[in-house]
Amino acid sequence: MTIPADIENTPPRRQAWWRALMRDPSAAVSMIVLALFVLGAVLAPLIAPHDPFEGTRSVMQPPVWAERGDWTYILGTDGQGRDILSRLLYGTRLTLLIGLLSVGIGGFIGSFLGLLSAFYPRLSPFVMRFADVMLSFPAILLGLALVAIFGPGALPVIIALSIATVPDSARIARSIALSVMQQEYIEAGRAIGLSDTAVFTRYLVRNSISAIMIFMSLRFGQIILIGAALSFLGLGARPPAAELGMMASQGRDFILFAPHIAFIPSLTIFIIVLAANITGDALRDVLDPRMRS
């Protein structure tokens, strides 16, 4: 059997969208920025110049570019004399972890439900009604309720944000999976006598997964913002841990004399979320040409 020329010459799909993505300068820059932050977060214990939790006597040191700044504390110190750069690295770690876990857990459960309801259409109405009900419950409210029940902490926040991610991912996974189900290879798989489980895992999941992951990345920025807001309010991560929203909130008391303590972590969240949003938008444009502007 000969392979038609046009199929042979088409690059694999993954490479095609990767290249299209890299052609967009803002998307490329955003992905590099994101990668740098992830790297800094992962390597925090190795590269942090000071202990992020231990206070010193040099309280409220300005960053190096300010008048009284020096190179010992590049980003200055906070109200307790802790090195802001070190805390920033650790804080990014926790902020990213809360976001990743929430999107990961919620996205996994939601996608599974969505895929299942596309595979067994009889399940569909139940899953979709369930998603409708859940969708009408805002994440922040769920967060407030769970924190009220279990007390402040990173765990209730992760649980709340995971639950809030389920309905969206279920809908998106279902719509992606429905179009995969139309493909001939699904029928072919059935025709050669594969079991439901095999068709589901080998054909449906594998062919839907990359599109689902991309939609999850769009969700990531919003989840990070809600998690940081809850920590800012004192409802999320607890001291002595460092978290970006919490750092901003601790800097609030010094906004008159040392605004950098609150502004540096806030700016960090902004850059991370902005990079995530631009990357997500670019990915969607590449994957879904109808929405390309």
Place this chain on the structure above:
Amino acid sequence: MIDTAVRRLLQSIPVLIGVLILGFLLIQLSPGDPARVFAGAMAPPEVVEQIREQMGLDRPMLVQFWAYLERVLQGDLGRSFISNKTVASELGAAIVPTLELMFACLVWSIPLGIAMGTLGAVWRGSFLDRAIMAFSVAGVSLPIFFICLLLIQLLGVKWQLFPFIGRGGPLWTLEGLRHIALPALSLGLIFIGPVARMTRSSVLEVLKLDHVRTARSKGLKERRVIIKHALRNALLPVITLVGLQAGYLLGGAVVTETIFSYPGIGRLSVGAILSADYPLAQGCILVLALAFIIINMIVDMLYALLDPRVQGK
């Protein structure tokens, strides 16, 4: 339209039940005696006894839940641990300030967002369009507390234009307006982005449609075509957006009220949760959820009212 209202009402029942279960759990899980929780810290023992009997704490959970429902539906939400006032009166005092903040935020951000989105769509691809889109992406990426802190630092401390603590009085007084300026500005800034993006894509869709081409070929002025024929039809999705983004706005309000010490429901709930004031926290969550359901219902009904295609369904 009545159909929509009824359907929406039925759809919100599971959510309401879920919220009530959460409220019930909050009271049940609170450390100590639920009867004491409901009676308030200062209540005399005989009142606590009476409430214990009323709540039927020795009876099965379901019966207790039913009793809880009956009380809540009668507006009895218990008493605050901290202030010993009834939760209903605390909530009542906080609702008006929050509604004022919402109004003061939406009244400028929605028109501005619509204007920006329309300009972007009309001059699609221009420098202005790109600037507007960059502004909206930045807007949805900004942590709300960052905006609040920046505005406090700049307009409050440096230029001393506006006060940044508390509420100055009702919205129609000068002090009220001066105090609400910074919170409303902060909250509005995160809302412009989504509105502008939605308006832009919606206007772009409508501009492609036949009736716009007809209007143009009739020789109508471009401005008239855009405003009367395109924008009018493009605004429908923007209305839905307000409903979809109600949760986003709610989260923003909770943070904004807390930072500006603005005495609304958001600040009340954060305070209640942080001080483990379970009855008050329960009341706040019930009210916030109810508000959310009502907003979505109003949006759906508005949509049905404005879009004749929905009515037939």
